[in-house]
Amino acid sequence: MRTYIWTLPTRIFHWMLVLYILFMFITSEEENLLDYHAAFGYGVLVLILFRLLWGVMGPRYSRFSQWPLSLEEAIGFMRSLPNPQKYYPGHNPAASFVMLGIILVILLSVLSGVFTYGIQEGRGLFSWLNSTFFKEMELFEEIHEFFSTLLLLLITAHLGGVAADRIMHKESGTLYSIFGGYKQIDAPPAKLTGVQKAVAWLFLLSALVVPFYLLLSDTPLTQSRYSAVHYEKEHQLFVEECASCHTLYAPYLLPKRSWKKLMANLADHFGDDASLDETDRRSVEAYLLANSAESSTKEAAHYILNSVKNIKKDIIAISESPYWRDKHASLDKALFDSPKVKSKANCKACHRRFENGIIEDALISLPKGV
Numbered sequence: 001m002r003t004y005i006w007t008l009p010t011r012i013f014h015w016m017l018v019l020y021i022l023f024m025f026i027t028s029e030e031e032n033l034l035d036y037h038a039a040f041g042y043g044v045l046v047l048i049l050f051r052l053l054w055g056v057m058g059p060r061y062s063r064f065s066q067w068p069l070s071l072e073e074a075i076g077f078m079r080s081l082p083n084p085q086k087y088y089p090g091h092n093p094a095a096s097f098v099m100l101g102i103i104l105v106i107l108l109s110v111l112s113g114v115f116t117y118g119i120q121e122g123r124g125l126f127s128w129l130n131s132t133f134f135k136e137m138e139l140f141e142e143i144h145e146f147f148s149t150l151l152l153l154l155i156t157a158h159l160g161g162v163a164a165d166r167i168m169h170k171e172s173g174t175l176y177s178i179f180g181g182y183k184q185i186d187a188p189p190a191k192l193t194g195v196q197k198a199v200a201w202l203f204l205l206s207a208l209v210v211p212f213y214l215l216l217s218d219t220p221l222t223q224s225r226y227s228a229v230h231y232e233k234e235h236q237l238f239v240e241e242c243a244s245c246h247t248l249y250a251p252y253l254l255p256k257r258s259w260k261k262l263m264a265n266l267a268d269h270f271g272d273d274a275s276l277d278e279t280d281r282r283s284v285e286a287y288l289l290a291n292s293a294e295s296s297t298k299e300a301a302h303y304i305l306n307s308v309k310n311i312k313k314d315i316i317a318i319s320e321s322p323y324w325r326d327k328h329a330s331l332d333k334a335l336f337d338s339p340k341v342k343s344k345a346n347c348k349a350c351h352r353r354f355e356n357g358i359i360e361d362a363l364i365s366l367p368k369g370v
């Protein structure tokens with residue numbers, strides 16, 4: 001007998017979640033896709049909140065209270081897998097556990113993601129934690145990665161379960177039920193009330209709109225705690241003297257000892273003479289030291305500082321730091337010599353708003369036509 005098991009909202013939720021999660025894994029690969037990653041991460045959160053609510057007030061088979069969440073039953077089910085004693089119209093006991101795991105792990109992934117976004121990037125709801133926890137930014141990123149790995153395992157388990165069902169119980173049509181909603185099984189059908197319909201469409205529509213809204217506007221969910229620095233207002237001489245030959249390098253990009261060394265030998269500055277009279281030199285040096293990497297909670301400052309900490313030699317070029325080299329190692333060397341870039345020291349060629357002290361993943365773009 002053909003029975004309606006998965007109602008339309010449940011199925012739309014499922015396929016939206018599939019698409020969004022796939023998109024989350026793709027956008028986690030590239031730094032400059034972080035804005036998309038964050039925006040759709042909030043979309044995933046809306047989907048998960050919907051699913052939790054649906055688990056309480058949704059139709060038959062979607063409600064958590066209907067799931068056979070008993071370890072004993074799950075073990076019994078797995079043992080008698082080819083010929084189970086009982087058929088489950090909704091999720092079987094093993095699948096129930098996997099589904100619950102997927103929902104919880106996604107929720108934890110989103111939460112750890114929002115924390116990482118706040119602490120590492122100084123953005124979103126937890127941007128205020130950036131100054132307190134920036135030394136722990138790697139830890140939060142690792143927790144976030146741990147949950148996404150766990151999610152991959154659960155998804156694999158889910159697909160394995162579907163495959164096993166397809167091989168052993170092809171007749172029940174479980175695989176097709178997530179497309180059409182029907183299974184070949186004798187059971188009472190799932191039905192939707194008006195309230196359920198209204199709630200479902202409200203949430204599903206929000207899950208669709210929220211990511212695009214976040215991408216197109218500035219909201220507390222994505223806002224950076226760092227605003228553009230106008231260095232010429234902060235220290236005019238610094239800009240006049242240090243941005244006349246090249247990009248303006250924000251003071252937070254090098255540690256104190258690098259700035260001291262650099263400022264001590266301006267007469268032979270990368271082969272150029274950049275010398276200043278002593279009063280000016282002291283003034284610029286004082287500004288650089290007061291705003292060096294040590295006094296910043298920005299991601300780049302933190303990583304540059306960590307990467308040069310154990311190096312004996314005093315580095316005076318940001319592009320000589322192991323962190324910089326590591327971050328740019330994947331780029332074609334020829335890119336740096338191309339007419340539009342000319343030198344690896346020309347940071348602003350690829351980092352928009354660099355001269356305002358902003359290094360944002362979303363603002364990285366390689367010059368066109370090189």
Ligand code: HEC
Nearest residue numbers: 241242244245249270272273274316317318319320343345
């Ligand atoms: C007369 C020109 C000139 C002036 C003035 C000058 N620089 Fe430079 N600077 C250079 C050159 C040339 C390089 C090497 C650029 C390259 O590798 O392409 C350089 C490189 C640098 C780098 C290393 C960039 C990297 O690769 O990470 C830093 C940092 C730097 N300068 C800081 C300063 C500061 C601070 C001042 C102001 C006190 C200053 N510069 C003034 C010419 C100048």
Ligand code: HEC
Nearest residue numbers: 031300318319327335341344345346347349350359361364
């Ligand atoms: C030819 C283009 C190019 C130039 C020039 C360039 N960068 Fe980058 N930079 C990139 C790209 C692309 C990435 C992202 C790499 C990745 O996938 O992680 C990046 C990443 C970074 C990051 C890490 C960003 C993050 O949030 O993880 C920092 C910091 C950085 N660059 C600083 C600099 C500085 C400082 C300079 C100049 C001394 C510079 N870059 C010059 C292209 C460039």
